Amino acid sequence: xxxxxAIRTVVAGIAAQHAADVDEAARFPHETFAxxxxxxxxxxxxxxxxxxxxxxxxxxxxxxSALAQxxxxxxxxxxxxxxxxxxxxRHGLESAFFRDYLQRLAQDQLxxxxxxxxxxxxxxxxxxxxxxxxxxxxxxxxxxxxxxxxGASADALLVTCRRAADSAASDQVLVLLQKGDxxxxxxxNWNTLGMRGTCSPGFNVRSSGPVEQILPGSYADSSAQxxxxxxxxxxxxxxxxxxxxxVARAASQVRSEARKKPGTVPPSAANLAKxxxxxxxxxxxxxxxxxxxxxxxxxxxxxxELLGLGWALKLNNLKMSVSDSVVQIVHQALQxxxxxxxxxxxxxxxxxxxxxxxxxxxxxxxxxIAAKSAAMLMVFKADQAAV
Amino acid sequence: xxxxxxxxxxxxxxxxxxxxxxxxxxxxVLQNHGRLSTSAFELAEDADLYExxxxxxxxxxxxxxxxxxxxxxxxxxxxxxxxxxxxxxIGAAVKQLNxx
Ligand SMILES: Cc1cc2nc3c(=O)[nH]c(=O)nc-3n(C[C@H](O)[C@H](O)[C@H](O)COP(=O)(O)OP(=O)(O)OC[C@H]3O[C@@H](n4cnc5c(N)ncnc54)[C@H](O)[C@@H]3O)c2cc1C
Numbered sequence: 001x002x003x004x005x006a007i008r009t010v011v012a013g014i015a016a017q018h019a020a021d022v023d024e025a026a027r028f029p030h031e032t033f034a035x036x037x038x039x040x041x042x043x044x045x046x047x048x049x050x051x052x053x054x055x056x057x058x059x060x061x062x063x064x065s066a067l068a069q070x071x072x073x074x075x076x077x078x079x080x081x082x083x084x085x086x087x088x089x090r091h092g093l094e095s096a097f098f099r100d101y102l103q104r105l106a107q108d109q110l111x112x113x114x115x116x117x118x119x120x121x122x123x124x125x126x127x128x129x130x131x132x133x134x135x136x137x138x139x140x141x142x143x144x145x146x147x148x149x150x151g152a153s154a155d156a157l158l159v160t161c162r163r164a165a166d167s168a169a170s171d172q173v174l175v176l177l178q179k180g181d182x183x184x185x186x187x188x189n190w191n192t193l194g195m196r197g198t199c200s201p202g203f204n205v206r207s208s209g210p211v212e213q214i215l216p217g218s219y220a221d222s223s224a225q226x227x228x229x230x231x232x233x234x235x236x237x238x239x240x241x242x243x244x245x246x247v248a249r250a251a252s253q254v255r256s257e258a259r260k261k262p263g264t265v266p267p268s269a270a271n272l273a274k275x276x277x278x279x280x281x282x283x284x285x286x287x288x289x290x291x292x293x294x295x296x297x298x299x300x301x302x303x304x305e306l307l308g309l310g311w312a313l314k315l316n317n318l319k320m321s322v323s324d325s326v327v328q329i330v331h332q333a334l335q336x337x338x339x340x341x342x343x344x345x346x347x348x349x350x351x352x353x354x355x356x357x358x359x360x361x362x363x364x365x366x367x368x369i370a371a372k373s374a375a376m377l378m379v380f381k382a383d384q385a386a387v
Numbered sequence: 388x389x390x391x392x393x394x395x396x397x398x399x400x401x402x403x404x405x406x407x408x409x410x411x412x413x414x415x416v417l418q419n420h421g422r423l424s425t426s427a428f429e430l431a432e433d434a435d436l437y438e439x440x441x442x443x444x445x446x447x448x449x450x451x452x453x454x455x456x457x458x459x460x461x462x463x464x465x466x467x468x469x470x471x472x473x474x475x476x477i478g479a480a481v482k483q484l485n486x487x
Binding site: 163218224376 | 423424437438439440441442443444447448450451454460461462463464466467468469
């Protein structure tokens with residue numbers, strides 16, 4: 001609860017102050033991250049015995065949502081960092097190297113970026129072209145990445161790749177690259193409609209490092225057990241936060257209209273009531289899945305269950321429905337604020353929220369996710385109301 | 388003469404597969420739907436199918452084809468990566484449903 005409190009009371013104020021500039025200049029929100037590090041938020045997902053806070057899904061999601069309400073890019077970067085840390089914390093604890101690394105991460109508040117997308121795999125995170133090649137005690141790994149958010153500002157990268165040069169495209173592992181192990185050559189720009197502060201251009205990654213930085217196990221497992229659940233739940237929470245930020249602006253405008261004529265409810269208030277209902281449904285959606293995920297963790301079969309189609313479908317459903325709803329909610333907020341919300345320099349502007357929230361259905365394409373769910377539904381029977 | 392030779396050839400091939408007729412049918416399903424990088428007829432019973440190149444989408448097609456081939460329905464709790472991770476694991480799942 002400490003970190004969430006710090007985000008709400010201190011960090012959000014700083015993030016709000018710089019959000020417009022971060023967006024306009026498409027720059028890394030370094031003021032926000034300095035404040036997050038001071039609050040030790042970057043080790044929220046590190047287990048307590050390794051110096052972190054051991055936060056569960058519900059708590060991590062609440063942090064992302066609170067931050068995204070004032071600065072979407074900051075919320076997204078925090079979410080992506082938590083996702084990478086969770087992969088190491090849930091799959092690396094049997095490795096002395098990863099235990100030590102997580103301790104260092106907590107101590108120094110290191111920021112980790114994600115390198116899943118690759119030129120040539122077309123947004124399918126479960127296949128790779130590049131491979132990690134072991135050469136004695138060291139590896140070499142080169143990846144032509146389409147998109148690496150805050151790649152240039154991160155302290156380390158977590159990269160998907162094939163297990164070896166002769167492995168199948170879907171036989172992947174995760175490899176940690178620490179500063180000094182890699183060089184980044186920027187290949188594309190990041191001049192986008194929204195989410196500009198995530199600073200996510202393409203890079204050619206060239207690296208070599210010690211083999212113990214290859215995360216134990218298969219990405220096939222860690223993807224289903226950690227990367228996908230953390231991504232879809234934390235993303236949903238931050239997208240809801242962005243929509244909540246737009247609705248908060250609409251609400252403040254309705255209240256200020258109401259103050260001008262006490263006794264008469266402004267006409268836009270009815271729309272506010274409706275959009276509040278939509279926003280609550282979205283918030284309860286991620287909260288329910290996050291709580292279910294946290295509750296599952298005490299079970300012996302947790303990791304097995306996460307490999308099942310029931311969870312895969314549940315998470316896909318959350319991602320698709322939240323990413324669609326938040327666009328409608330911000331659109332409604334714009335109808336309520338009218339021309340004032342349409343103006344980029346007004347205090348109730350919702351332009352940035354609108355542009356940012358449009359990335360939700362693209363960040364792992366909803367069409368791609370729907371196609372996967374459709375295939376799963378050919379065998380899934382929902383016979384235990386498991387969805 | 389011709390038929391006898393091919394029959395014995397088939398028997399020889401089948402004999403090479405441990406696990407009997409069910410395992411042979413499972414291999415056929417994997418060959419047609421698993422999109423493996425090697426032949427399903429050359430895999431060891433306990434070889435990891437995901438390491439052999441079966442994607443998650445392909446594994447769903449394998450589940451579907453197995454349901455058709457064996458006229459069974461996998462209950463949702465069996466629709467799990469680990470149940471479909473090798474020929475032996477699939478064989479055990481099929482046997483469990485057929486025996487039930
Ligand atoms: C803000 C933001 C930050 C990001 N940060 C990172 C990062 O840090 N690291 C990283 O690795 N990646 C990152 N990504 C990339 C992201 O993970 C996806 O890879 C990327 O958004 C997908 O790109 P795409 O639309 O070209 O791919 P695709 O998924 O290939 O989609 C292309 C088109 O094909 C359609 N399509 C695809 N599959 C199907 C199907 N089966 N049926 C029907 N239509 C289909 C889609 O609808 C779409 O129109 C980021 C993306 C965004 C938006």
